[in-house]
Amino acid sequence: MDHSELTALDRRYVMQTYGRFDVDIDHGTGATLYDLAGREYIDFTSGIGVCSIGYANPKWADAVAAQAAKLGHVSNLFYTQPCAKLAEQLCTRAGMAAAFFANSGAESNEGVIKLARKYSFDKYGKGRGTIITLKNSFHGRTITTLTATGQDVFHNYFFPFDEGFRYARAGSMDSVQEVAGHDVCAVMLELVQGEGGVLPMEPDFVHDLAVLCAERDWLLLVDEVQTGIGRTGTLFAFQQYGILPDAVSFAKGIAGGLPMGGFLASDRTRAVLGPGTHATTFGGNPICAAAAQVVLDTLDEDALAAVRAKGEYLRARIEALGSPYLGATRGLGLMIGVEVKGGATNRELAGRLIQNGLLVLTAGTALRLLPPLTITQEELDRGLAILEETLL
Structure with missing residues (x-):
């Protein structure tokens, strides 16, 4: 099944109650997901905070x-x-x-x-x-x-x-x-x-x-x-x-x-x-x-300390970007909101990021980031690189 076949099947038989982005997800590992065509996405959503220890955790x-x-x-x-x-x-x-x-x-x-x-x-x-x-x-x-x-x-x-x-x-x-x-x-x-x-x-x-x-x-x-x-x-x-x-x-x-x-x-x-x-x-x-x-x-005490450190790192990197579209960050741990500015909406920015391979969420008027709690430093940096390339 390819993307067009999947979306057609969904629209035919699934109640259309979600404002989905035009992306399918087939499988994943850690904080990295792949669509049916094999394209890679860094996940800063974890299924809206659900996949807390990542995908395919052994x-x-x-x-x-x-x-x-x-x-x-x-x-x-x-x-x-x-x-x-x-x-x-x-x-x-x-x-x-x-x-x-x-x-x-x-x-x-x-x-x-x-x-x-x-x-x-x-x-x-x-x-x-x-x-x-x-x-x-x-x-x-x-x-x-x-x-x-x-x-x-x-x-x-x-x-x-x-x-x-x-x-x-x-x-x-x-x-x-x-x-x-x-x-x-x-x-x-x-x-x-x-x-x-x-x-x-x-x-x-x-x-x-x-x-x-x-x-x-x-x-x-x-x-x-x-x-x-x-x-x-x-x-x-x-x-x-x-x-x-x-x-x-x-x-x-x-x-x-x-x-x-x-x-x-x-x-x-x-x-x-x-x-x-x-x-x-x-x-x-x-x-x-x-x-x-x-x-x-x-999620022992060492892992929870790492969540706090990753959250501080992610917020500091985002605020240091100097993006014309992103303002101050807020939140606790790996529950992060990013103010949106520059005339764009959070939905528009989320769409651009997802198109470039970084999955993010919206909440209120902000971008919302909820990565898997076990996300690696490499995956964090790859996601931040997409953020920088897309919104600078």
């Missing part, structure tokens, strides 16, 4: 194959080793108490929303289920997580939306206080707003928010679907902010390319969801859990 592939040959799936009415071992690793390294496994980021965020509302219901009864989220946030594409998302552009077509959410300005405690009320049970935030443009929260704001939550017995819910599992240079971004959430969601990079998500609960919230109150058929799937164990084993 240990990952071996673990997936071995588990598939042993047990592909079994109901959560029974115990499995991969699920329990993965929960232990995550809780131990994150300082949390218990894990729930799901399939996607949106489902993970639905879970923490349910956790917060049941916590409040159990303690205070009805009428205290409102959750404060931040403007410019993104929490998923289900009806509830779209409602939680603080961007008007997503609030269209699918009316009626759920009740129970209010939006405050990021960085403003005054705004949080303005929307607070007796009916609030939680605050939910991303520590780096990914889809909103890669915008990190100020530490003082996060600290003050955590204090307010403790004072009012609101749960502090941290959405780490994109920032979690090493992306920012620590296993979770909250570990850089000096807080301990009541619940933290994760997905994307956890299983290195397989669909998996979930959330971790603190000691005070671990027992809120009991038998029959929350479930998912594929949660904790043995193959996904085996893959995730390889991801966590790979």
Whole structure:
């Protein structure tokens, strides 16, 4: 099959819900991908933060194959080793108490929303289920997580939306206080707003928010679907902010390319969801859990330190380019946003870079870079060379 045959087949049988670039991907290794014609691309996207330890990682592939040959799936009415071992690793390294496994980021965020509302219901009864989220946030594409998302552009077509959410300005405690009320049970935030443009929260704001939550017995819910599992240079971004959430969601990079998500609960919230109150058929799937164990084993403290160093290197090189199209950078670790200037749009620049062999993303008005966390120095430099040749 060649490119034209593939695109024709896709357009005939796949719902056209994605604004795809005119590129096909056939295979890859490390942070390098190849199309059907054999053309090479340096990947600064990792499948939007999913392929955290790169492509065709031998240990990952071996673990997936071995588990598939042993047990592909079994109901959560029974115990499995991969699920329990993965929960232990995550809780131990994150300082949390218990894990729930799901399939996607949106489902993970639905879970923490349910956790917060049941916590409040159990303690205070009805009428205290409102959750404060931040403007410019993104929490998923289900009806509830779209409602939680603080961007008007997503609030269209699918009316009626759920009740129970209010939006405050990021960085403003005054705004949080303005929307607070007796009916609030939680605050939910991303520590780096990914889809909103890669915008990190100020530490003082996060600290003050955590204090307010403790004072009012609101749960502090941290959405780490994109920032979690090493992306920012620590296993979770909250570990850089000096807080301990009541619940933290994760997905994307956890299983290195397989669909998996979930959330971790603190000691005070671990027992809120009991038998029959929350479930998912594929949660904790043995193959996904085996893959995730390889991801966590790979992302040890040395690897996380390397993520921080690579992120600093990448940002410094981009800012030193002097490109008429690129401005300041921002982010944490290998989650980087680059301001776009010079009259071009981020979509236009992304298209030019992809055409020249460097895969990048957009977010808000910025370019967004999410390379595999294991990207080599050589691959970083090759990607930067394409960036320089294209945008200088």
